[in-house]
Amino acid sequence: MQEPCPAPFNLAAYVLSRAAQTPDKIALAVLSPTGSDRWSYARLETAVRGMATGLRGMGLTPGDRVLLRLGNTPDFPIAFLACIAVGLVPVPTSAQLTTPEITRLAAVIRPALILAAPGIALPEPVPCPVARDLGALAAHPASGYLMGDPDRLAYLVFTSGTSGRPRAVAHAHRAVWARRMMWEGWYGLTAQDRLLHAGAFNWTFTLGTGLLDPWAAGATALIPAEGLELSALPLLLKRHGATIFAAAPGVYRKMLMQSENLALPRLRHGLSAGEKLPEALRKAWQRATGTPVHEALGMSECSTFISGSPARPAPEGTLGYPQTGRRIAVLDQDGQPVSKGRTGTLAIHCKDPGLMLGYLDDGKPHLPLTGDWFLTGDQVSEAVDGALTYHGRRDDMLNTGGFRVSPHEIEAAFADLPGVTDCAAVAIEVSEGVFIVAMGYTGPIEEGSLRVAAEAGLARYKQPRLYARLAALPRTANGKLDRAALRACLKEVT
CATH class of the missing domain: 3.40.50.12780 (ANL, N-terminal domain)
Structure with missing residues (x-):
């Protein structure tokens, strides 16, 4: 003690x-x-x-x-x-x-x-x-x-x-x-x-x-x-x-x-x-x-x-x-x-x-x-x-189709894919009260390969509906992922 x-x-x-x-x-x-x-x-x-x-x-x-x-x-x-x-x-x-x-x-x-x-x-x-x-x-x-x-x-x-x-x-x-x-x-x-x-x-x-x-x-x-x-x-x-x-x-x-x-x-x-x-x-x-x-x-x-x-x-x-x-x-x-x-x-x-x-x-x-x-x-x-085992922040947890999902669980499905250097998932509101899972990523991988990996490794309600290749994921001055900034960035894509 x-x-x-x-x-x-x-x-x-x-x-x-x-x-x-x-x-x-x-x-x-x-x-x-x-x-x-x-x-x-x-x-x-x-x-x-x-x-x-x-x-x-x-x-x-x-x-x-x-x-x-x-x-x-x-x-x-x-x-x-x-x-x-x-x-x-x-x-x-x-x-x-x-x-x-x-x-x-x-x-x-x-x-x-x-x-x-x-x-x-x-x-x-x-x-x-x-x-x-x-x-x-x-x-x-x-x-x-x-x-x-x-x-x-x-x-x-x-x-x-x-x-x-x-x-x-x-x-x-x-x-x-x-x-x-x-x-x-x-x-x-x-x-x-x-x-x-x-x-x-x-x-x-x-x-x-x-x-x-x-x-x-x-x-x-x-x-x-x-x-x-x-x-x-x-x-x-x-x-x-x-x-x-x-x-x-x-x-x-x-x-x-x-x-x-x-x-x-x-x-x-x-x-x-x-x-x-x-x-x-x-x-x-x-x-x-x-x-x-x-x-x-x-x-x-x-x-x-x-x-x-x-x-x-x-x-x-x-x-x-x-x-x-x-x-x-x-x-x-x-x-x-x-x-x-x-x-x-x-x-x-x-x-x-x-x-x-x-x-x-x-x-x-x-x-x-x-x-x-x-x-x-x-x-x-x-x-x-x-x-x-960590399942994310209470305020980072995604709500999709009535299910609560950890963004880290979604991200893990893509982390080992060749051509993915970084990725992060967030929930974005596409219309009032309607949220979808969106993922920003970096690397040369094509979107089709990401969707194949999602279908193979994630239940449908966990699969991102939107993928966006970015030059870099937004991070704070200390290198931490800025999920709020990522959410805003992906919102502009919809």
Whole structure:
């Protein structure tokens, strides 16, 4: 079982605790084909604690919110931890957000300060002071850590709401301690590892899996420099001796399109999250590298909590198992557990130490969770041995002819076809109240071959009625499939 979070506690102090033990070890290397910018644990902690002093010197008080508008540089995690060190509440946001988007988010969190890099959109009008010289902030003497209750608010992140309105998720300091369940339950992480994460610094998947966890474990984090092409990743993985690789499925797909054989002698395994990893893609990576990919299911409200791992690989076609220490259930519409093998909604117990405090509401610190279970919206079924099979999001599930169908089940029928490089299914409304299954795909395959495969492998009500060849499937800046954008694109075809 997971040990309870120690008290008093500070997230930043915990993450940087290895600086006292191994000050000269490399904590972070920002990689480019021509070299790397290396940060020792001592240098990293000095920058964090210096910036913490600078922030407090601006007149901020514990509990004040700091909006991070920073790019793909070490400034991002340094600012994040500096805020937390002295009780400020950082709010990381994507640098890709436009002025209208970040204006709406700022209205929700009501920041006392914005930390900004050049060329990144700010709210309009700007609601508070803006600090741009982060180097000057970090040059101050080291601050101490503000210790306190592990359950107090540490940071906010935004997640997409089912209504289309982003919601601010409030996390406690204890959230980082709860991530220890992933070390064995997903990563197989040790202090000797060199973990290369392909995402940008300001993606929460990168922040947690690529930075905070390796640092807390005493490992080395490797992050590609801003603007690096994906084609350079195999060289960097090999040159810098990466033992673990983390990325969204789209990154694995693009790397395999470059080469069917990747020589990565020190790599032990890959990690995948962000969207469902197709089984064909997992197998292709295994063939190309000789290493497995361990997938995890998570969400902004609780990070990852279901996964396969080196110690307990996921059975084929499944997500894996609840990490040791997690308490989950699969519930029906009445909130009652479903029997093994039946599909229901995945739920997390509200006492899970990694679960959020709640959603920000009307500027209040957070809305406390009520009841015993938090419903994720993910549709899963549980095997006798506890392995979970994913059937899509509740709001992604397709309704056709009165049947509810997982888009992933449809997509799996085409994933291994020669000439299909990518595909995704959605339901589109062709007339009021009438929906059909539509599929966008990339690759040279002809539509007739797709229809033959559908007839051979899918019940009629599951077969797409519309196929559209696209130059590329729409994806977010972090490589996740954008089903809403795909739905709109295919709607124009009808």
